[in-house]
Amino acid sequence: MITSFGASGFLYNDGRHLQTQANLPLHHFCIIDQQIGQTVARCTFFQQTGQWYSPLAAPFGSFECTILLPDTILDAFLEQIGAVMHRLSVKAVTIKLPPHCYAPEQTAYFMERLLKKDFRIIADPVAHYIPVTDENLSCRMAAQEMQRLRKAERAGFTFRQLTEPQPDLVIAYWQQRRAGQQYPLTIAPEQLRRLLTEMPDRFPVFVVEAGGEWAAMSVCVRVSDTILYHFLPVDSAQYRRFSPMVMLIYGLYQYCREQGIRLLDLGVSLDEEQLPKPGLMRFKRNMGGIPSPKLTVEKRL
Numbered sequence: 001m002i003t004s005f006g007a008s009g010f011l012y013n014d015g016r017h018l019q020t021q022a023n024l025p026l027h028h029f030c031i032i033d034q035q036i037g038q039t040v041a042r043c044t045f046f047q048q049t050g051q052w053y054s055p056l057a058a059p060f061g062s063f064e065c066t067i068l069l070p071d072t073i074l075d076a077f078l079e080q081i082g083a084v085m086h087r088l089s090v091k092a093v094t095i096k097l098p099p100h101c102y103a104p105e106q107t108a109y110f111m112e113r114l115l116k117k118d119f120r121i122i123a124d125p126v127a128h129y130i131p132v133t134d135e136n137l138s139c140r141m142a143a144q145e146m147q148r149l150r151k152a153e154r155a156g157f158t159f160r161q162l163t164e165p166q167p168d169l170v171i172a173y174w175q176q177r178r179a180g181q182q183y184p185l186t187i188a189p190e191q192l193r194r195l196l197t198e199m200p201d202r203f204p205v206f207v208v209e210a211g212g213e214w215a216a217m218s219v220c221v222r223v224s225d226t227i228l229y230h231f232l233p234v235d236s237a238q239y240r241r242f243s244p245m246v247m248l249i250y251g252l253y254q255y256c257r258e259q260g261i262r263l264l265d266l267g268v269s270l271d272e273e274q275l276p277k278p279g280l281m282r283f284k285r286n287m288g289g290i291p292s293p294k295l296t297v298e299k300r301l
Contacts, residue, residue, distance in 0.1 A: 003030045003039040005066060010098065011202055011223050012058040013042060020194050021057040024048055029081055031065075031073065041065040041077065045093065052085065052093040057191065059229070059267075060096040060294070063110045064103075074113055082117070085301060094298045095119070099127040099265060101292035102227060114297055123296035125268040128281070128289030130253060132262050137253040140288025148243035149250055155242055157210050159251030165205040167196040173217055177234035184272050186232070192219070203231075206252060208244040216244035220252065228256055229265040249287050268294060 002015030011017050018026065024046050031041040043063040046056035055061030069077075085093065095114070100107050130140065138146055162170075171189050178185055195203050201222070208216040216235035223229050230252060235244050249266070256264050266289050269280035285291075 002028050002044070003032075003042050005039065005042070005064065008066070008224060008226075010060075010064055010102070010227075011221065012055055012061055013044060013064050016199065017058065017195075017202075018044055018055075020191060020198070021055055022046055022048075024056065027052070027084065029077070029084075031069070031077055038066075040067055041069060041074075043081075047088075047090075050089065050091045052090050054093075054095045057187075058096075059231075060098040062095050062097045065106055068105060068109055071113075074109075078113060078117055090301055092298060092300045094122075094296065096296045097294065099129065099292045099294045101127070101129045101263065101265075101290070102223075111295065111297075114299075117299070119297040119299045121295055122298045123274070125270055125274075125276070125294050126281070126291045127268045127294045128266040128284035129292055130249075130264040130266065130288050130290070132253060132256040132264055134257075137250055137288055141250075142286035145243075145246050145283075145286045148246045152208070152242045152244060152247045155210065157208055157215060157239075157242060157244060157247055159206065159208050159247055159254075161255065162205040162207060165196065165200070167193045170196060170205055170217070170219065173214060174219070174232055174234055177217075177236065180237055192232075206248065206255070208235075208247045208251070210239055210242070210244070215239035215242065216248045218248055218252065222261075223265070226260070226262045227265060228252065228259075228261045228263070230267055245283075246287070 002018060004014055026044055026046050028044045029042065030039045033040045041063065043054060044061060045052040045054045097107055171192055175189065204220050204222065206218050206220060207214045214236065218230055219232040221229040221231045233245060233248065253264055266284045269277045269284065271277050
C-alpha cells in the first residue's frame with residue numbers, strides 16, 4: 001500500500017503518479033505515528049536491473065516528511081532500508097531530491113543524513129523559482145522583459161488556461177515545437193498522455209494565443225497545493241519576436257496568486273547533454289527567478 005500525505009504532499013511520491021512512472025517492482029517505506037495513525041515520512045524506490053531509483057521517471061522522488069524527525073528515528077529508518085537493499089543484493093541506489101526551495105529544512109535534513117551514510121552528489125543543477133506574493137511580478141522583472149510583455153500585449157496576445165485540454169493536440173504541439181528546435185523529448189508521449197488524461201487536475205495546461213493560434217504553451221504540474229511547476233514550456237518560432245514565453249510566465253504567476261500557490265518553479269536550465277544553458281538561466285533571472293540547488297545523490301553498495 002502506498003501511503004498518502006494528501007494535498008500537502010508532493011505529487012511524485014503519491015500512488016497514482018508512481019503507477020505512471022514504470023511497470024517495475026517498487027519498494028515503499030514509511031514511518032507511521034501510531035498515536036495519531038498518520039504517516040509522517042515516506043519514500044519509494046523502483047527496482048531495475050539490480051539498482052534502485054527514487055524516482056524512475058519524475059523530476060524527483062526522495063524522502064518526504066510532514067515533521068522533522070529525531071535523528072535516532074531517521075537513522076533507524078535508513079538502516080532498515082539499507083538492510084532490505086542488502087538482502088536483495090542491490091548494487092546501487094540513486095535519489096533525486098526536490099529543489100531546495102520546496103522544503104529547505106526537510107531537504108537539508110535528509111541531505112545531511114544521506115551524506116553521513118556515504119551517499120555522494122552526482123548532479124547539482126540549479127533550478128529557478130519565483131516566490132508568489134501579493135506583489136505584482138512586474139516588480140521583480142527586468143526592464144527588458146517588461147518591454148517584451150508590453151509589446152505582446154499591444155499586438156493582441158492573450159494568456160489563458162485550457163479548461164478542457166485535448167491531450168492529442170497538446171502533445172502534437174509540444175512534439176512539433178521540440179522537433180523544430182531539434183531538442184529531444186523529455187518525457188515519453190505515452191506517459192504524458194496518461195498524465196493529462198488521468199490527472200488533469202494536477203497537470204493544467206496554459207497557452208498564449210495570437211489570432212486564435214498558440215504562440216506558446218506550458219504543461220504545468222501542481223506538485224502540491226502550494227507549488228506549481230512550469231514543466232513543459234514550448235513556443236512557436238513564427239511568434240518568437242514577441243517573446244510569448246514572457247507573457248506565459250507572467251500569466252502563470254497571476255494564476256498562482258489567484259489559486260493561493262506560494263511558489264512557481266521555473267525548473268532547471270540544461271541542454272540535451274545535461275550541461276547548463278547560460279542564456280536560459282539569465283532569462284529566468286530576468287523574470288524574477290531565484291536560484292535553488294537540485295541535487296541527485298548515489299551510493300554504490
